[in-house]
Amino acid sequence: MPVSNLIQIDILFRILDAIEDGVIFIDRDGRILYMNKAAELYRGIKNEERLGTSVLQCHPGAVHEKVREVLENFKNGVCERRHKIIYANGKYYENLYNVVRSENGEYLGIVLETRDITDKFLLERKLKQLNEELERKVQERTEEIKKAYEQLHKAQEFLIQAEKMTSIGRFVSGLAHEIYNPLDGIQNCIRAVLSDLDDKQQVREYLNLALEGLFKIELLVRRLLDYARPHMFEKEEVNVNDIIDEALSITQFRIKDMNIEVIKNLSDEDLIVVGDGHYLEQVFTNIILNAIDAMEEGGKLEITSAGSEEWIEVSIKDNGCGIPEEIMSKIFEPFFTTKRSGTGLGLYLSYNVVASLGGRIEVKSKVGEGSEFKVILPRKIGIESMYYSKKEVNDYEGYNN
Numbered sequence: 001m002p003v004s005n006l007i008q009i010d011i012l013f014r015i016l017d018a019i020e021d022g023v024i025f026i027d028r029d030g031r032i033l034y035m036n037k038a039a040e041l042y043r044g045i046k047n048e049e050r051l052g053t054s055v056l057q058c059h060p061g062a063v064h065e066k067v068r069e070v071l072e073n074f075k076n077g078v079c080e081r082r083h084k085i086i087y088a089n090g091k092y093y094e095n096l097y098n099v100v101r102s103e104n105g106e107y108l109g110i111v112l113e114t115r116d117i118t119d120k121f122l123l124e125r126k127l128k129q130l131n132e133e134l135e136r137k138v139q140e141r142t143e144e145i146k147k148a149y150e151q152l153h154k155a156q157e158f159l160i161q162a163e164k165m166t167s168i169g170r171f172v173s174g175l176a177h178e179i180y181n182p183l184d185g186i187q188n189c190i191r192a193v194l195s196d197l198d199d200k201q202q203v204r205e206y207l208n209l210a211l212e213g214l215f216k217i218e219l220l221v222r223r224l225l226d227y228a229r230p231h232m233f234e235k236e237e238v239n240v241n242d243i244i245d246e247a248l249s250i251t252q253f254r255i256k257d258m259n260i261e262v263i264k265n266l267s268d269e270d271l272i273v274v275g276d277g278h279y280l281e282q283v284f285t286n287i288i289l290n291a292i293d294a295m296e297e298g299g300k301l302e303i304t305s306a307g308s309e310e311w312i313e314v315s316i317k318d319n320g321c322g323i324p325e326e327i328m329s330k331i332f333e334p335f336f337t338t339k340r341s342g343t344g345l346g347l348y349l350s351y352n353v354v355a356s357l358g359g360r361i362e363v364k365s366k367v368g369e370g371s372e373f374k375v376i377l378p379r380k381i382g383i384e385s386m387y388y389s390k391k392e393v394n395d396y397e398g399y400n401n
Contacts, residue, residue: 013036016036017036017037017038019036019038020038020115020116021038021113021114021115022035022036022038022039022040022041022042022043022112022113022114022115023035023036023038023039023111023112023113023114024036024039024111024112024114025100025109025110025111025112026055026071026109026110026111026112027108027109028075028107028108028109030054030055030056030068030071031052031053031054031055032050032051032052032053032054032055032058033051033052033109034051035047035050035051038114039112039114042093042114042116043058043114044089045058055067055071056068070082071110074097074099074107074110075107077107080098080099081096081097081098081099082095082096082097083095083096083097084097085117085121091116091118092116092117092118092121092122093114093115093116093117093118094114094115094117095112095113095114096112096113096114096115097110097111097112097113098110098111098113185209185210186209186210186214189206189207189209189210190206190210192206193206193207234276235274235275235276235357236274236275236276236277237272237273237274237380238272238273238274238275238276238277238280239270239271239272240271240272240273240280240305240312240314240377241266241267241270241271241305242277243277243280243281243284244264244266244284244303244305244314246277246281247281247284247285247288248262248264248288248303250281250285251285251288251289251292254289254292255292255301258292258295258296258298259298260292260295260298260299260300260301261298261299261300261301262300262301262302262303263300263301263302263303264303265302265303265304265305266303266304266305267305267306267307269307271305271306271307271312271379272379272380273312273357273377273378273379273380274357274380275353275357275377276353279353280353282349282350282353283350283353283354283375284314284316284375286346286347286349286350287316287347287350287373287375288301288303288316289346290346290347290373291316291317291318291320291371291373292318293320293339294318294320294321294322294370294371295318295319295320295321296320296321299318299319299320299370300318300319301316301317301318302315302316302317302318303315303316303317304317307379308379309379310378310379311376311377311378311379312376312377312378312379313374313375313376313377314374314375314376314377315372315373315374316372316373316374316375317370317371317372317373318370318371318372319369319370320370320371321367321368321370322365322366322367322368322369322370322371323363323365323367323371324367325367328363328365331347331363332347332348332351332361333348334348335348336348347361354375354376354377357377357378358377358378359375359376359377359378360376361373361374361375361376362374362376
């Protein structure tokens with residue numbers, strides 16, 4: 001190490017005394033050979049009392065063996081540095097131990113640097129406490145939000161079910177007609193059988209016709225019950241064309257009753273989306289029923305489906321009365337309706353279902369000419385990154401509003 005001739009030894013000592021950190025040098029034999037002013041202050045000892053004495057005298061007898069072990073570890077090269085935080089006289093201190101060696105690597109002793117870190121330590125401890133308190137509050141709020149989400153989801157399921165029941169009421173008259181016709185035929189068949197029980201051939205023919213009528217009624221009732229039953233949301237791969245056919249099937253009674261011509265232009269390819277088929281059926285059913293209501297004197301209902309690389313588009317177009325421009329911005333609001341017996345929830349819930357799948361509903365309408373609703377859904381591409389897994393859906397018990 002180069003020796004400076006520009007500074008005197010007493011100035012060097014004054015420099016060390018000006019340092020706020022305590023500095024103590026302990027030689028290879030464990031004796032204290034140097035101590036600056038800060039070290040005297042921190043440890044409450046004086047140079048004249050400690051210089052040349054063993055460092056063991058600064059520690060209680062119970063830890064002398066431990067101190068000797070540490071000194072030997074430094075001396076034998078087991079460790080070169082040591083860090084320790086201690087509490088003494090109402091303050092926290094950080095002790096840094098570093099080995100001092102000669103130019104040829106000979107062990108000379110250790111230098112102990114002591115720093116008062118009371119403010120820093122207390123601040124860090126306070127920050128830790130605040131952080132723990134924050135984490136606790138975040139956890140509490142998270143639980144509250146989760147419960148609120150679950151309640152919201154249950155409320156939405158209830159609203160969807162209620163709207164479903166309302167939809168059934170809208171086509172029940174047509175349904176009654178569809179059930180009445182087979183029942184009338186069954187009664188006629190039974191009367192014919194009873195009129196001539198000896199004609200085995202006639203009995204067989206009329207009973208087969210009666211069975212066919214009962215089978216038609218059974219299919220209608222099963223379809224209606226399946227549509228009306230409560231349903232838990234669950235995403236799966238579904239073909240949009242199949243869902244459109246289901247929606248038309250459940251609304252066919254109302255379509256016939258209102259003398260409406262249905263024009264289907266469905267894509268020849270499978271249009272696969274990941275979503276809940278039951279809820280999507282409710283979306284198309286709501287829009288179709290609205291279109292039927294808009295054509296009080298009968299008309300044409302045109303349904304078209306098409307797909308691009310990333311999106312699937314379903315257009316439901318009617319030539320009914322149209323939607324006035326001044327209420328167009330309100331039709332997706334909850335409880336907004338222009339119908340005397342409407343709930344105002346159909347389009348609102350439909351919008352939420354479609355939005356939860358990453359899609360949207362677009363509307364074009366002109367009073368006196370009709371309306372067109374376009375349901376646009378993301379096609380099944382890169383599904384792992386676009387949607388929740390089935391497990392995640394089950395964990396949250398629902399979908400994102």
